[in-house]
Amino acid sequence: MVYVHLADGFEEVEALTVVDLLRRAGIDTETVSVTGRLPVTGSHGIKVVADILFEDAVYTGCEFIVLPGGMPGAANLAAHEGLHEKILSFHNRGKGLAAICAAPMVFGQAGILKGRKATCYPGFEKELEGAETVTDAVVSDRGVITSRGPATAMPFALAIIEEVRGKETADEIAGGLLYKA
Secondary structure: OEEEEEOOOOOHHHHHHHHHHHHHOOOOEEEEEOOOOOEEEOOOOOEEEOOEEHHHOOOOOOOEEEEOOOOOHHHHHHOOHHHHHHHHHHHHOOOEEEEEOOOHHHHHHOOOOOOOEEOOOOOOHHHOOOOEEOOOOEEEEOOEEEEOOHHHHHHHHHHHHHHHHOHHHHHHHHHHOOOOO
């Protein structure tokens, strides 16, 4: 199970690309609203109905927490105390964490990027507290995956698939989409 978290102002490409590719890979993936309501509005005015509310999500079977970027979506995710607690719990138990665009700042503010390589949308590097910031499209460092922005959503999703189901499955999904790195 992978939970993709949605807050008002999320970047639609980053969230929905991940959900689409993970489901193509046969990974049970649900969108989780942190707004207290199922309809969530993206940063470009696209309304998405989340699968479940944060309050109803059961994290025991969840392998990855995924955070799409976008503003103010990433800031809204960072402000959600319950999500912050889940992220710290996942980090402490060595479970998967992934964030793209501005959202790696949530991990930086939580202190979990210290001593790790990470990337983010240009201009948010100062929010990645303690990280070695790089400009790679996608960075995977000890269970934490970060990525730069909307154009890197597909390789970001493929990196999550590789962590959950292996390189062969990620390559198969990429091939079916005619994606070439």
